[in-house]
Amino acid sequence: MPDVPWSTPTRPDPAAEVYVMASRFETAGLLGALRFFLRTPGIILQVRKAPGANGVALRARVFSRTFLTLSAWEDREALYRFARSEPHRSTSRAASAFTKESVFTFWSVPAAELPISWAEAERRLAEQRHRQRTTG
Secondary structure: OOOEEEEOOOOOOOOOEEEEEEEEEEEOOHHHHHHHHHHHHHHHHHHHHOOOEEEEEEEEEHHHOEEEEEEEEOOHHHHHHHHHOOOHHHHHHHHOOOEEEEEEEEEEEEHHHOOOOHHHHHHHHHHHHHHHHHHO
């Protein structure tokens, strides 16, 4: 699957602060990667319709069993409302059965800085992954 490029469901005021989340998922095997891959289009569509969503992108590396997500939200509560809603809620619970490792990182930026680059997201994810491995 090619990357799903950044899309902007709701354009924020450029002066506003937005809440950004980047995630990295590695599945335990190729079958898990295929299962994860097959569920991603529905979740991307859900984000694009979610109240408070300011942007979303996906980087899928099925044969490497790795998936990266990047999203921006009007605030933390908008992200949490999305995460608790269906189909994301049940999909993420089901995915935990075949996920080997997951990393999440969160930060705020001025909306004028959107879209966030993959380089920035991957840098932050690598830092968070290192912290998780050294403290946990």
